Amino acid sequence: MIATSTSQPTASLTAAPEAISATPLSAGTVEWYRTRGERWLREHATVTWERPSRGLQVFGLGTATRRVGARGEGLREARAAIEELLVGLRESPAGALAPMAFLAASFDPGNPLRDPAWDAFGGWQILLPAITIVRRGHQWSGVACAGDFPAGLIDEAAPLEEQTWAHLGSAIAEAVAEIRAGRYQKVVLAGSRVIPVGHTAPADIIARLVAAFPTTCIFSIRVGGWTWLGASPEPLAEVQHGRLSVVSLAGSRRRGRDSAEDAALEAELLASEKERWEHRLVVEAIRQEVGELAGGLEIPGEPTVMKLANIQHLYTPIAASLAPGASLLDVVGRLHPTPAVGGWPRDAALDAIRRLERMDRGWYAGPVGWVDPSGNGEFVVGLRTALVGGGRARLYAGAGIVADSAPAAELEEIETKFDALRGVIHR
Numbered sequence: 256m257i258a259t260s261t262s263q264p265t266a267s268l269t270a271a272p273e274a275i276s277a278t279p280l281s282a283g284t285v286e287w288y289r290t291r292g293e294r295w296l297r298e299h300a301t302v303t304w305e306r307p308s309r310g311l312q313v314f315g316l317g318t319a320t321r322r323v324g325a326r327g328e329g330l331r332e333a334r335a336a337i338e339e340l341l342v343g344l345r346e347s348p349a350g351a352l353a354p355m356a357f358l359a360a361s362f363d364p365g366n367p368l369r370d371p372a373w374d375a376f377g378g379w380q381i382l383l384p385a386i387t388i389v390r391r392g393h394q395w396s397g398v399a400c401a402g403d404f405p406a407g408l409i410d411e412a413a414p415l416e417e418q419t420w421a422h423l424g425s426a427i428a429e430a431v432a433e434i435r436a437g438r439y440q441k442v443v444l445a446g447s448r449v450i451p452v453g454h455t456a457p458a459d460i461i462a463r464l465v466a467a468f469p470t471t472c473i474f475s476i477r478v479g480g481w482t483w484l485g486a487s488p489e490p491l492a493e494v495q496h497g498r499l500s501v502v503s504l505a506g507s508r509r510r511g512r513d514s515a516e517d518a519a520l521e522a523e524l525l526a527s528e529k530e531r532w533e534h535r536l537v538v539e540a541i542r543q544e545v546g547e548l549a550g551g552l553e554i555p556g557e558p559t560v561m562k563l564a565n566i567q568h569l570y571t572p573i574a575a576s577l578a579p580g581a582s583l584l585d586v587v588g589r590l591h592p593t594p595a596v597g598g599w600p601r602d603a604a605l606d607a608i609r610r611l612e613r614m615d616r617g618w619y620a621g622p623v624g625w626v627d628p629s630g631n632g633e634f635v636v637g638l639r640t641a642l643v644g645g646g647r648a649r650l651y652a653g654a655g656i657v658a659d660s661a662p663a664a665e666l667e668e669i670e671t672k673f674d675a676l677r678g679v680i681h682r
């Protein structure tokens with residue numbers, strides 16, 4: 256059961272930031288960090304961000320600035336704080352690594368339920384590492400940031416409680432009835448499970464996620480003795496030199512036990528009207544929200560299939576040119592939560608999640624990513640994640656519910672999604 260938090264919520268900090276200087280690291284210093292090795296870097300990092308299929312690894316060490324938002328705050332407040340931070344962050348000299356400011360925020364700051372397990376993380380955080388080491392292919396570079404920006408107070412989180420999800424099947428059935436009665440069209444309902452992690456360190460879980468899910472974005476954020484980590488298959492928005500990429504990912508089948516069964520499941524996924532509808536709602540929401548911030552939207556007419564080790568999803572990549580004056584954070588602010596994690600229409604779906612799910616998602620399904628002072632950056636949806644601490648991990652996963660959903664099949668799909676983390680923790 257969810258307990259009410261007894262510890263003081265961490266307050267948003269309001270002091271004006273000082274300018275932060277970013278200094279490229281010398282080749283010798285970068286080499287020193289490189290030779291520590293991946294395991295050491297993951298173990299010592301406060302934040303990691305890895306895209307194995309792009310040959311990208313980012314290790315943020317130490318903290319130049321960390322701002323923590325109160326529970327009950329979310330992306331809106333985090334945006335204001337990161338924009339303020341970026342103003343004070345001078346751009347790096349041409350060719351040098353730009354400092355990357357990381358941001359993660361809760362899924363739904365309006366949900367009155369408060370799970371104490373998320374207290375240490377707050378409603379949102381912004382993190383500028385003291386030292387950032389980046390590998391792109393064979394090239395390593397680094398940047399150091401020093402500033403005088405007050406750090407947030409971080410409470411220790413409460414131990415992870417078992418959460419009951421026995422009600423999830425009936426919640427799904429209720430959602431189906433509400434959808435059939437015309438109250439909304441889609442809602443994503445999620446559950447969580449706590450499993451022991453034994454002596455497996457977060458750095459080892461990250462390494463296993465990198466090996467098992469190389470096409471995803473593997474990230475981690477450490478707060479005290481707690482690590483939130485995951486392997487998200489779902490990019491939320493990315494901007495590189497004014498070019499915007501967004502993805503619709505919704506509609507799922509497990510992977511087959513052999514190639515014939517896998518192909519049959521893929522064909523079933525592509526042919527399913529129910530899965531296509533679940534997916535189309537996400538594409539249409541993106542068209543609507545992003546259309547005002549970007550021009551020349553390129554949206555393929557048909558979804559393809561993204562295959563991960565344990566599951567396959569309907570997938571539509573969308574590209575556009577960011578309108579002058581619009582930013583990545585504008586796009587993230589408009590898109591979150593997409594119907595892939597919330598539902599449609601958005602407000603009715605959020606209301607249904609609060610009523611039926613009866614869980615504090617914390618940062619699960621929230622936006623997580625980074626921006627640099629020139630406006631480049633990327634955000635993913637905080638999916639296939641776990642909160643790890645005190646020898647246990649709480650895993651989160653959900654499924655899109657539409658009029659034709661069968662509760663048993665949706666519960667099975669959620670179990671398959673838990674397998675992403677469960678599989679690498681208990682191998």
Ligand SMILES: C=C(O[C@H]1C=CC=C(C(=O)O)[C@@H]1O)C(=O)O
Binds near residue numbers: 568
């Ligand atoms: C909500 C989750 O997945 C979303 C992303 C892909 C497919 C989904 C689905 O088919 O329901 C979900 O929309 C989760 O992983 O917890």
